[in-house]
Amino acid sequence: MRPEPLRLLGRELLLDPVGAMVWPERAMLVVADLHLGKAEALARRGHFAPPYELAATLARLEALVARHRPRLVVSLGDGFHDCRAARGLEGEGFDRLAALVRRQDWLWITGNHDPAVPLALGGAVLDRLVLDGLTFVHQPSGAAGEIAGHLHPVARIATRAGRVLRRRCFASDGVRLLLPAAGALTGGLNVLDPAIAGLFPDGFTAFLSGADRLFPVPASRLLPELDPRRHRLPLERSSAPGEPYQDPQR
C-alpha cells in the first residue's frame, strides 16, 4: 500500500488507496460513508446482497487502523446505512466494531443516513469538526478547507487496451477534498457529475484507487458517465442540464 501525499491549504495529508485520509501531524484517520448494514437493508427489500458486507467493511477499517495507528478516527457521516441498520447491529459485528471504536478516540460525524448513532458503541458524536482551518463534515458545500464525503465519487478512464475502468476516487483541488465511500457495497457517482464537479470551480484531480496505490488523473482526462440512468450527462458542456440544447451551427 502506497499512500499518496496531498497538500490541502498547506497541510500535509496522505490519501490511503483503500479510501481513507490520514493527517499524520494530528494522527488522524478519516473515512467516509461506511454504510454499515447496507446488505441487510437491501435484503429487507428482497434483494439478497451478500451478507458479508459488514465483515468486509470492518476488515477494511481494521486494516487501516492497524496500518496508520491513529489517535483519532473520524467517520465522516453515513457510517450506518439507515437507522434500522444502526439499531439492528448485534453479535459479532457489534463486538468487532465496538472494539475498533474503543481502540482510540472515535468521532462519528452525523450524515443524512444515520442521524442517530448507537450510543452503546462508544465514540463522540458531532455534526461537524473544525480543526486548524480544516472542516470535517458529511455533506460538502464547496467551502475552502472542507473535507467531506456523502457523494461517493467514482471516476472512469479509458485504457489503451480499449476498456473503460470505473474506480472509486478522491477528488481535490488543493483547497477542498472529497472522500470516496469506504463501504464494501457502496456504489458511486461520477466525479464529472455537476453535483461533484460543481464543488471545484477551477477543476480538480481525481485519485483513482488501484490494488495498492492511487492514480492521480486530472478531471479533464476523465470520462463522463454514459449511463443516463445514473445521472445526466455533462459532455455537452455548452448547455447546462435543464437548459434547452442549442445546436452550435445554427
Added chain:
Amino acid sequence: MRDVLARPRPSGSPVAAGLPEPFASWFTRRGWRPRRHQLAMLGLAREARDALLVAPTGGGKTLAGFLPSLVELAERGGGGGIHTLYVSPLKALSADVARNLEAPIRDTGLPVTIAVRTGDTSPTARARQRRRPPDILLTTPESLALLLSYPDAAERFADLRAVVLDEVHALAESKRGVLLALGLARLRSLAPGARFLGLSATVAEPGALRRWLSPEPERVALVEGEPGPKPEVEVLIPDERLPWAGHYASHAAAAILDLVRRHRSSIVFVNTRAQAEVLFGLLWRLNECNLPIALHHGSLEVEQRRKVEAAMASGRLRAVVATSSLDLGIDWGDVDLVVQVGAPKGAARLLQRIGRANHRLEEPSKAVLVPANRFEVLECLAASEAVEEGALDGGAIASGGLDVLAQHLVGVACSGPFDADRLFAEVRSAAPYATLSRADFDAVLDFVATGGYALGRYERFRRLARGADGLWRLADPRLSRQYRMNVGTIVEAPVMKVRLGPRGRRLGEVEEYFVSTLAPGDSFLFAGRLLEFVGILEDEVIVRKSRGGEPKVPAYAGGKLPLTNALADRVKAMLSDRRRWPTLPAPVREWLDAQARRSSTGEPEELLVETFPRGGRQFLVAYPMAGRNAHQTLGMLLTRRMERLGLAPLGFVASDYCLAVWGRKPVERPETLFTVDLLADDLEEWMAESSLLKRTFRNCAVVAGLVERRHPGQQKTGRQLTMSADLIYDVLRKYEPDHVLLRAARAEAAQGMTDIRRLSDLLNAVEGRIRHVRLPRISPFAVAIVAGIGKELVGGEALDQELEAAVAELVAEAMA
C-alpha cells in the same frame, strides 16, 4: 414469401395423394403435390410422435410443420384453446410465418385463428389473446417464459397438441435455448399429449437435437426433406495483390460491386457490424450507376431495418450488406446471389447464409466467397469443400447454467406452488440439465429463496417458502413483478441512441463505450453515413453529417464467432498436404512456398511455433488454429507464465489461426511453455482476476435476478436500492468463492469466451510435438497477426497495469 408454401414440381402430375380435404383440393388448385416429408410429418402426427425435420430452405419446411396442425384443426374446429405453439428465435420470423399461414387458412376457409405474441405485442392484443386464445400462437423463447409464469398457464396450455420449434439448431446452441428447453419441459408436464417438432435446414448432429427435443430421443422421428441441388460456391481471388492481413476486404469492393451488377438481387454478408459499415461505404464510393444498395445490421433503428427488409422483399434493392441479422428465416424475395465477405468461420454457418439465396428448390443457390487475406483464402476453400461434401459442423447444445435455472425456478413459483422433487425431475428432462445434480438444484432453490449464502442470514426475508403441504410457493409477491421485468437471458452491453440533429431522426444505437472514446468534432461511420459527433443530449448521441476527416468505426463487443474445429482441421490438412498446393490460387501458393522455404508450414499433429526479433522486441508466434477465444485464453496464460520465468512479455494478440506474444527477451525453449499444466497453474487465478469473469458474473447476476436489468428510461428508485454487480463479485469472491452465482459465471466463461475445453484438447494433443523454428526475421505467415497489433485489444488483464499505461500515455501526451 417464406418457404411456407410447397412449390410446384416441374414435372409430375398435381396429385395431392395422402392429403385430406380441404387440403387436397387446395394443393390441386395450386397445381402442387405434397412433398414426401410433408406427408411423413402428417403420418407422424397421427401417431403423436415428436419429430425433427431437416430440409433445405425452399423445401416447404414450415408448411410441413404446420400441416398436421391445420388438418387437426379442420377436424376439431377453431376456438378450443391454443392447439399449436410456434417458437422462433426472431420476433420478425414469428410475424412473417403468421402472415404466410394466413393464405392456406383463408383459401381453405378454415375457422382457425392465429396470433403473434412477442415483446412487441401491445397490452390490448395480449389481453385479447388471454380472453380468446388463438388456435395457433407464434412466439419467442422469452415471451413463452412469460406466458408460463402466469397462474393460468396450466389452463392456457391444457389443450396444446403441437409445439413447432423453428431454426431449432440456432435455438439449441444458445443460452436463450437453455431457458426455452426448461419452458418446453414445463409444457410437457402441462400438456402431456403435445408433440414437439423441430425444424431446421442445417443440422450437424441430429442425435443431440433429438435429445434436445425430447427426453426420449428414440421417440423423435428424424424426417429428412429431399435434398435440393448442391449450391454453387466460388471463391473470389483478385487478379491484383491479395492482402496479407486485415478483415475488411476493401481490395475486393469493385469486384463485389460488379457481382451485384450482374445479378438481380444479392445479399452481401459480412461478419461484424464494423465490416458492414466499412464495406457499405466502399461500395457506395464506387457505385457510379447508383445501384440501390442498402445496409442492414442489428444496431440500426428498427424502422430503418423494416424499410430495408420491405424494399428487399419487393425487389426494389439490388443488394443489401448485412450481418447475421439476416442469417435466419425470412425470405428476401428473389435473391439470386449470396456473397460472403471474410472468413466463413464454419461450414454450417456458410450453408445457412447460402440458403438465403434462391428459394426455388430446383435451382442451385449461388454464392461467392470473398476472402480478406491469405489465411481466409484457405478457410474459404475449406468451407466450400465442406459444403460440397455436405460435411456440416455445428455448435454444441448449450449446457444449462445455474443462473438460467434460478430464473426458471422463480418463473415456476410465479405460476403456482410446486413440489421440489417433481420439478427437479422435470428440469432434468430438459437436455441442458440432463446431468444436473440434486445438490445443485437445491442450491439454486436456496439462492432464489434466501440468496443462497452459507451464512443463512436472510431466513426472515424469504422470497420462497415451503408450506405444510410440502409445496414451495412465493412468500414475497414482489418477486413476481421482478421476474416479469427481468425475464430472458440476453444481457446487452449498454448502448445509446444516435440521433441526426437534436430534433432529427434516430439512426440506431452504438455502444456506450464507443461514445466515450469520441470528442465533439470527431467523425465516425454509422448507418452508412459519415457522421460528426456533436454531443450528448439527455441519453442520446447527437450527430450531424460530417464534412470529412478520418472516421472511426464503432466496434461492438461480442458476436465474434470462432472458427469451428472441423474447418480448422481442413485448413491444417491443406497446409500440410503439399500435393494440393499446385491447385491453390497463385498468390496463396507463392505465400505457402515462401513460408515453407523460410520457416515451416507445420505438420497436422504438431504445433508450429516461430520466434524472431523485430523492432527491438522478441516475438513468439504460434499457430494452433483453435479459434480466437481459445487463443485469447492461451495468450493470457502464456504471458503469465512467461512473466514468472522472467521473460518480460509485453503483450499478445490472437486471431482464429494464431497467437503472437512479444516481449523484451527471446523465448529459447517454447516447448516448456506449451504444456498442459498451463491450465492447472494459472487458470483459476487468472479467471478470478480477469475482467472477463467479472463481466460474465454481471450477466449471470442479471439472469439469476440478483441484480435487476436496467430498463431504458426507467428512473432508479434511489441510491439505497442500487447494487453494483462488480462490488458483489469482489465481496463474494473473498467470502464465498463457491457461491452458486460464481459457479455459474465460471462455468459460462469456461464454455464460451475462454473456450477452455478446446484449449485443453489442443494442449493435450501437441504436448511434446512443438516444432520450434528460430527465424532471423518475421515469417510470411506471421505478417497477418503482427500487422494486427495495435488494432486489436492488446495486453493482459492486470487492471492496474492498464491503468498505469493509460496514465503514462496521458502524461506523455500532456508533456509533449
